[in-house]
Amino acid sequence: MDNNGQLSQDVKVDSKESAFYVDAAKYWEQVPPTVDGMLGGLSSISDIDLKGSQRFLNSLYQLVECPGKERALDGGAGIGRVTQGFLMKNFPVVDLVEQDKQFLDEAEKALEPTNHKGQFFNIGLQKFTPEACVYDIMWVQWVLGHLTDDDLISFFIRCKSGLKPKGLLVLKENLTSSGEVEMDSTDSSVTRPRALIIELIKKAGLRVIKEQKQQRFPHELYEVRMFAIQPV
Numbered sequence: 001m002d003n004n005g006q007l008s009q010d011v012k013v014d015s016k017e018s019a020f021y022v023d024a025a026k027y028w029e030q031v032p033p034t035v036d037g038m039l040g041g042l043s044s045i046s047d048i049d050l051k052g053s054q055r056f057l058n059s060l061y062q063l064v065e066c067p068g069k070e071r072a073l074d075g076g077a078g079i080g081r082v083t084q085g086f087l088m089k090n091f092p093v094v095d096l097v098e099q100d101k102q103f104l105d106e107a108e109k110a111l112e113p114t115n116h117k118g119q120f121f122n123i124g125l126q127k128f129t130p131e132a133c134v135y136d137i138m139w140v141q142w143v144l145g146h147l148t149d150d151d152l153i154s155f156f157i158r159c160k161s162g163l164k165p166k167g168l169l170v171l172k173e174n175l176t177s178s179g180e181v182e183m184d185s186t187d188s189s190v191t192r193p194r195a196l197i198i199e200l201i202k203k204a205g206l207r208v209i210k211e212q213k214q215q216r217f218p219h220e221l222y223e224v225r226m227f228a229i230q231p232v
């Protein structure tokens with residue numbers, strides 16, 4: 001790590017239960033289970049975000065080999081903002097993976113009166129293995145900065161086995177414009193440059209088939225991009 005608190009290009013942490021993960025879990029433990037909590041006080045951008053996601057998903061159904069519309073996964077689901085605001089409108093079954101028990105309980109409570117069908121997995125993505133060949137879309141948003149590079153590659157590899165034959169993994173993440181990995185010690189996460197994300201995707205034997213920048217976000221925020229990914 002350099003003096004500016006930046007990690008060098010590679011995000012390498014040895015142990016799975018290292019301080020990197022423990023500190024992140026501690027940070028999220030004291031965040032209120034609200035949309036504002038999920039978005040660091042920026043609940044005002046939630047609608048724009050969800051609409052941008054819907055547009056991107058629609059564009060994936062224009063592809064020649066498009067995914068099915070049965071079952072999705074929400075990775076790093078928090079209180080289920082993405083599940084409820086977007087994925088459930090497109091998929092009859094949506095499973096949620098979230099490391100924080102309080103958030104997942106809140107999601108379960110909020111989804112109970114709806115017609116939600118799906119499972120709740122209280123586990124970190126670095127340890128999560130999806131059931132084989134079940135997902136049309138695995139949507140992973142604003143969480144990958146909490147995984148080390150090595151764990152991210154392993155997670156991508158496990159995602160490949162969770163996808164149906166035409167299924168897609170979709171990432172929606174902040175990207176740095178500096179070309180560097182930037183560390184946030186408050187929530188124990190990193191923000192990666194686009195080039196590193198692409199490199200890690202390739203290392204996992206996947207490739208980006210469609211990519212789009214989220215529009216209409218405040219200019220002071222990191223650039224946010226969506227990547228639709230499939231096994232090579």
Ligand SMILES: C[S@@+](CC[C@H](N)C(=O)[O-])C[C@H]1O[C@@H](n2cnc3c(N)ncnc32)[C@H](O)[C@@H]1O
Pocket residue numbers: 024028038039075076077078079080081082097098099100103123124125126141142143146147
């Ligand atoms: C910025 S919030 C985003 C939540 C949700 N994706 C959304 O867009 O509303 C990040 C979420 O990732 C979760 N998280 C952090 N580290 C994680 C990990 N290693 N595995 C799974 N979830 C994690 C946090 O508990 C939190 O719910």
